[in-house]
Amino acid sequence: MKTIKMLGILGMVTVLGIGLATRLTAAEAAKGTLDNLQAAYNGESNAKARYDAFSAKADAEGYKSVAALFRATSRSESIHAAKHAVAIRKLGAEPKAVIEKSDVKSTKENLEAALKGETYEKESMYPDFIKQAEIDKNSGAVMSFKGALAAEVEHARLFAQALKELDSWKEAGKEFYVCTVCGFTMAKIMPKCPVCASPKSKFDVIK
C-alpha cells in the first residue's frame, strides 16, 4: 500500500514536472522570438542610420547612383524596422534600439561593409530567426522576417553590383523603387511588388 502511494506521488510529480518543463520551454521559445525581433529591430534601425551616413558620403565623393542606392536601402530598412516593431508590440513588449555611431569610410569600403552586413542577414540571421519563429508558431514574426529576408537578398545583390561597376555608378540617373508595404527594393519598376503583391502606386521612387 505504501509502495503504491509512493508510486502515485512520484507519478504526479513527474506529470507536474513535465508540464512545467513544457511551459518553460514554450516560454523560453517565445522569449527567443521576442529577442530575435528585438535584435532584428535594433539591426534594421542601425542599418538605416548607417546607410543614411553612407549615402551622404557617397554624395560627397560624387557617387550619385551609389548614394541613391544607400537612400533606397535606408528607406527599406526603416520599413522592416517598423514591421518588426509591430510584431514586438503584439508580444506585449516595446521595441528597443541602441543606435551606434556609424563607421563611415570611403564609398568603396562602405559598400563592402554594407554587403558584408546584408550577407550575414540573408545567410545566417534571418534564416535562423525564421526557424525559431516557426517553432514558436508566431506567424506575424515569420512574415516580418521573411519580408526582410527577401529584401536583404536584393540589397546584397545591388551592393555587389555597385561594387563591381563602381565607376559607372558615379553618374546620377539610377532610380530605385521601394515597396512601402514590405520594404522590397527594386532597381527597375515592376507592375507589382514580387514579395507582397502591392501595386506600383505603393512604391517610393528614390533617386
Add this chain to the structure above:
Amino acid sequence: MKKAGLLILLAAQLVIILAFWAWNHVNHTMGNQLAGEAVGQLLAYGRLAGLLAAFAILLQLILMGRVKWVESVFGLDRLSRLHHILGFSLVVLLVLHPVLVTIGHAKQADTGIFAQFIDFCRNWEDVLAAAVGLGLMIFAIIASIAIIRKHLRYETWHIIHMTFYISIALAFGHQLAVGSDFTGNRYFAGYWYFLYIFTFGNLIYYRLIRPLWKFKKHRFVVSGIVPESADVTSVHIEGREMASFRINAGQFMMLRFMTKGFRWQSHPFSMSCLPDGRHLRVTIKQLGDFTRQIPDIKPGTPVIIDGPHGAFTARQCHSLSAVMIAGGIGITPIRSLSEELLNAGRNVHIIYSNRNRASIVFRKELDELAAAFAGRLKLTHVISEEPSWEGEHGRLDRDKIARLVPDTSDCDFYLCGPPPMMMSMRSILLKLGVRSGKIHFERFSL
C-alpha cells in the same frame, strides 16, 4: 465521343489554371505560400477563387453563346440548366475572392479590413472598376432568382442580365494589372488572354457574324402575318436561296425584327411548320410587351435570324411510335415535328392540352393532318376549363396519361409546354416506366 472530348477539353483548362496557380504560389519569393503562413494561404486561395470565378464566367458565355460545336453536343436545355446552376454557384467564388484577398492584404499591411478595402479602391489599379463590376454581377445574379425574376418584365430582366458584359469588361483590367498570377508569369498572362479571345471570338462569331452573314445571304423578310386565334399570330418569313437554309422541324431560331421597337431584342421561336425549303413560319402567343406587338409587324420587315438551334428534332426518336404532349403554345414545334415523324413512317399520338376551345392553336391544320394520316395520327385534345367540351376533360395527370397511352413500350415521348407542365409530365412518364432517354423536351427560354 464528342461529349467526352469536350469534357476533357474543359478539364484540361482547369488543370492548366490550377497548375499555373500552384506553380506561382509554390515558387513565390517568400517561399511556398500554400504550405506557409495563414496570410500567404489566404491570398493564394483568394486568388484561386478569382481565377475560377473568371473562368466560370467565360464558361457561362460559351454555354449560352449559342456556340454550335457545344450546343449540338449537349443540347440547349442541358446547357441552359448548367448555366443556371453555375450562375448561382458563381456567387460563392465572386464573394470569396475579394473577402480572402482583402483579409490577406490587411494582415500583411497590418491594417484593418475596411481600411484595406478602401485602399484597394483608391490606390490599386483597376480595382475600383472591378468592385463596381462585382456589384453589377451580383445584382444580375440576384435578379435571376426565380422569386425575384417572376416580378420583372422579361425586357427588364434581360437588360439587367446583359450588364454582365459590362461587369466582365470592368473586372478584366484588374486581373492583368494587379493579379499576381499574371504580373509575375507572362505565360499565364498569355494563356489568360487566349481564353478571353477564344471565348469572345466564339461569341462574336456565333451571335453576330454568323447571323449577319446568313442575313446577307438570304435577305430574310416577313412575308405575312396571320392571326391564328385571339392572342396567337403566325409570322411567315421568306428570303433568297431558302433551300440552303437548313432547319429541322422542332428547332428554334432567335429572331430580330429590324423595325422600330423590335431591333434591340431577339427572341427564340420554334418552327411551326414543316421546313419546305421556301419559307419559314413561327407562331407566337402574346405573353409580354414584345410579343404583344407582333401583330403590328408589317410584311417586308427584314429579319435577322440566329439559328437554327436545339436538338429537339425527329433524330431523337428511335421508336416506331411517338407520343407528342403539348400544352398551349407549346404546340408549335410539336406541329412541325409530328408531320416530319409521320412522313418518316412513324405512328404519332398528339395529346394537346388547353384551357378552353378558343386556346387551341392550329385546330384546322391538326384536323387536316389527322385526316391525311388517318390510322397513323391520333389527335387527343384535353380541355381543362370548359365543362361543355365533349372530349377529354381536366388536367393531364398520371391516370389520364396511363389511359391515353396504355402501351408505353416502343414509344418516344416529346414534351413542349410551360416548364411546370413538362416537369410534371416527365415525372409521370418516369413513374409509368418510361426510360428517361425516351423523354425529349427542351426549354429555350433564354
